[in-house]
Amino acid sequence: xxxxxxxxxxxxxxxxxxxTTVPCKQLAGVIDGVEKSDSIFHIPSNNENExxxxxxxxxxxxxxxxxxxxxxxxxxxxxxxxxxIQYYHxxxxxxxxxxxxxxxxxxxxxxxxxxxxxxxxxMKIPTYHFHDPEDVEEFDEILRYxxxxxxxxxxxxxxxxxxxxxxxxxxx
Amino acid sequence: xxxxxxxxxxxxxxxxxxxxxxxxxxxQELHLMDDQPTxxxxxxxxGLSSSIGLGLxxxxxxxxxxxDGDGSVLTNFGTLPTIANNVADNFILLIIDNGSYGxxxxxxxxxxxxxxxxxxxxxxxxxxxxxxxxxxxxEVVQSALASNKMTIIISKCESGxxxxxVITLDPVVIAHRFMxxxxxxxxx
Numbered sequence: 366x367x368x369x370x371x372x373x374x375x376x377x378x379x380x381x382x383x384x385t386t387v388p389c390k391q392l393a394g395v396i397d398g399v400e401k402s403d404s405i406f407h408i409p410s411n412n413e414n415e416x417x418x419x420x421x422x423x424x425x426x427x428x429x430x431x432x433x434x435x436x437x438x439x440x441x442x443x444x445x446x447x448x449x450i451q452y453y454h455x456x457x458x459x460x461x462x463x464x465x466x467x468x469x470x471x472x473x474x475x476x477x478x479x480x481x482x483x484x485x486x487x488m489k490i491p492t493y494h495f496h497d498p499e500d501v502e503e504f505d506e507i508l509r510y511x512x513x514x515x516x517x518x519x520x521x522x523x524x525x526x527x528x529x530x531x532x533x534x535x536x537x
Numbered sequence: 538x539x540x541x542x543x544x545x546x547x548x549x550x551x552x553x554x555x556x557x558x559x560x561x562x563x564x565q566e567l568h569l570m571d572d573q574p575t576x577x578x579x580x581x582x583x584g585l586s587s588s589i590g591l592g593l594x595x596x597x598x599x600x601x602x603x604x605d606g607d608g609s610v611l612t613n614f615g616t617l618p619t620i621a622n623n624v625a626d627n628f629i630l631l632i633i634d635n636g637s638y639g640x641x642x643x644x645x646x647x648x649x650x651x652x653x654x655x656x657x658x659x660x661x662x663x664x665x666x667x668x669x670x671x672x673x674x675x676e677v678v679q680s681a682l683a684s685n686k687m688t689i690i691i692s693k694c695e696s697g698x699x700x701x702x703v704i705t706l707d708p709v710v711i712a713h714r715f716m717x718x719x720x721x722x723x724x725x
Contacts, residue, residue: 383596406595408623411615418585419619422557422592425577425716427723430592448581453712 368530369394371501372460376431377404379508381458383423383430385409385416389462391527392433399433413438417445421455429512431458436465436481436521437474446488450517457517458508463494468524485519492519498530538671539697540633541566544604546675550682555719557590557603561640563633565701567604574714578704584613587630591620594628599722600682601627607634607648614657620689621662629681630689631674637696654691663689671695 366374372395376384384399385408386392400407406428410416413434420430438461450457464471465478485492491514493507494500504520511518538546540563548571557577558564564578579586587610590603610616610632620630636649648654655668665686669677671694681688 383592408595408619411619414582414585415588415613415615415619418582418588418613418616419592419595421585422589422594423596424592425589425712425719426593426596427716427719428596430596445582445585449579449585452581453708455712 367394367534368498368501368527369398372504373398373402373405375504375508377402378505379429379512381429381431381508382406383408383420383428384433385419385430386433387411387413387416387435387438389435389464391462391464391522391524392460395460396433413442414445417442417450417457420457421449421453424455424457429456431460433460435462437477439481439484439519440477443484443488446490446517451488454515455517456511456515458511459517459519461519461521463521463523466523466525468528481521490517490519492521495520495522495526498526498533500526501530538694539699540606540635540639540694541570541699541701543633543671543674543692543694545570547678550675550678551602554682555593555599555601555715555722557586557593557601559586559605559609562698562701563604563606565704566699568704568706569701575718577715578706578711580704580708580711584609584616587616587620588613590630591616591623591625591628593719594625595623597719597723598627599719600629601625602629602631602678605630605632606639607632607636607654608638608646610654611646611648611652617658617661617663620687621658621664624664624687626685626687628687629678631678632689632691633694634691635694635696639696639698643696643698649696658689658691665689667691668693
């Protein structure tokens with residue numbers, strides 16, 4: 366099973382039925398999988414604030430929701446995280462493409478990468494960093510934890526994680 | 538008519554519906570005039586009333602009315618294409634357009650100048666876009682509820698505010714009692 370399929374299956378196994386996405390090249394395979402899933406309603410957002418609003422509404426409607434986005438969005442959504450998601454105690458798994466780490470080709474991405482963990486730490490958001498393909502094994506438990514404690518959580522997936530997984534799948 | 542008069546006139550029509558209400562004075566006015574567990578008051582996060590309302594409408598079957606303002610829609614313009622392309626026939630977006638940022642002291646917005654939210658919503662692909670005068674709002678909302686079609690209403694009114702207290706309800710309480718009402722409406 367590909368790493369993308371494992372992530373989509375993790376969402377399905379944890380009854381996440383509503384996912385909004387703002388695209389990233391690294392996450393394209395997961396976004397395709399979410400779109401194809403029979404049990405997940407996929408709604409693309411025009412920005413991550415809007416996406417978090419959609420997720421909050423869907424959660425109050427009885428559907429577990431999640432957002433897929435780039436780490437640059439942390440800079441965009443601090444207020445929404447504090448005054449909507451955290452203030453009302455809504456659970457929100459954020460599957461994040463961690464651009465600007467090792468193997469990054471675009472210099473500007475590094476400018477937000479250096480702030481990403483500090484911002485998440487400042488917001489007291491439980492944060493997990495997937496660097497090696499095996500790290501995906503924790504995804505299921507992270508989702509369970511998110512819906513247990515009703516908090517936003519961040520899953521940072523860097524280029525090494527995706528590239529190593531793809532090399533491994535290519536060799537198999 | 539000003540916004541608080543529209544909200545007051547709407548109460549008999551919306552009191553039993555799920556209402557997501559915009560941050561600031563709109564929520565405070567609704568809370569003062571007719572606090573209900575079916576009201577979700579936004580205490581922060583300007584601009585997301587329509588997004589929360591759409592997410593809620595797509596996730597369950599009961600009707601949802603999102604009360605929004607011109608300033609808030611301007612700050613989250615991306616919401617209109619998302620609404621247009623993800624039709625929820627149990628969703629009504631009521632934009633009370635007074636051409637000003639009421640909660641912050643009535644500074645003018647661009648909708649009081651050259652920008653028409655009706656034209657923007659239509660250009661974004663929304664169907665059933667109705668612009669009305671403040672005095673027609675109750676009737677238009679009633680027809681939208683009866684139509685079972687997703688409807689975007691822009692109610693043009695005058696700017697102006699009444700003094701209202703802030704909402705001191707705990708956000709977790711607001712969400713809990715609202716979600717309890719949502720569940721009741723989705724049994725069976």
